[in-house]
Amino acid sequence: MNRLTKAAVVALALATTAAPMMAQAQDHRGDRREWRQDRRNDHREWRQDRRDDRREWRQDRRDDRRDWRQDRHDDRREWRQDQRRYDRWSRNDHNWWRGRSEFRDYRGARNGYWYAPGHGYYRVEPRYYGYRWRTGGYLPSAYRSYYVDDPYFYNLRPAPRGYRYVHAGNDILLIAVATGLIASVLNDVY
Numbered sequence: 001m002n003r004l005t006k007a008a009v010v011a012l013a014l015a016t017t018a019a020p021m022m023a024q025a026q027d028h029r030g031d032r033r034e035w036r037q038d039r040r041n042d043h044r045e046w047r048q049d050r051r052d053d054r055r056e057w058r059q060d061r062r063d064d065r066r067d068w069r070q071d072r073h074d075d076r077r078e079w080r081q082d083q084r085r086y087d088r089w090s091r092n093d094h095n096w097w098r099g100r101s102e103f104r105d106y107r108g109a110r111n112g113y114w115y116a117p118g119h120g121y122y123r124v125e126p127r128y129y130g131y132r133w134r135t136g137g138y139l140p141s142a143y144r145s146y147y148v149d150d151p152y153f154y155n156l157r158p159a160p161r162g163y164r165y166v167h168a169g170n171d172i173l174l175i176a177v178a179t180g181l182i183a184s185v186l187n188d189v190y
Helices: 003-085
Strands: 113-116 120-123 163-168 171-176 183-185
Touching: 113 163
Parallel strands: none
Antiparallel strands: 113 120, 163 171, 171 183
């Protein structure tokens, strides 16, 4: 075979193998370029979504705060209206309880019994009759169920969460419902 033929065969062989390899290399570069562009676009969209989420979160927080303030304002207004609507307990008026429905069966002090307005008389252990309750003490569980029905009448603020006002003899106690811990004492109410 002469040289020219050999050169033509080699050129033909190179052309048949090199052209697809070149095309494949160009396709690979193009694929990589597209992949990078897609990745940039995805990252850009992710950042935009994150910005939108943060913006919505801040707006929701503002709305929640606004709603909370409005609810608190409404609660205060209702509490003030309730305060005005109710006639009040007065330490100076010894007959304040007369005519009130929760005192309809009240007949005065009875030995061995306490009276809880709205609940009636209930028997008391002798050691607690005439007992002076103090803040930081504990009310026995037998006497924790005599809740004050209308704390506003006694000029009391609403009890905090987890606390209730309770009648204990002539006193009103603010106790922790779970433990009976006495947080506040209003002595000699009636």
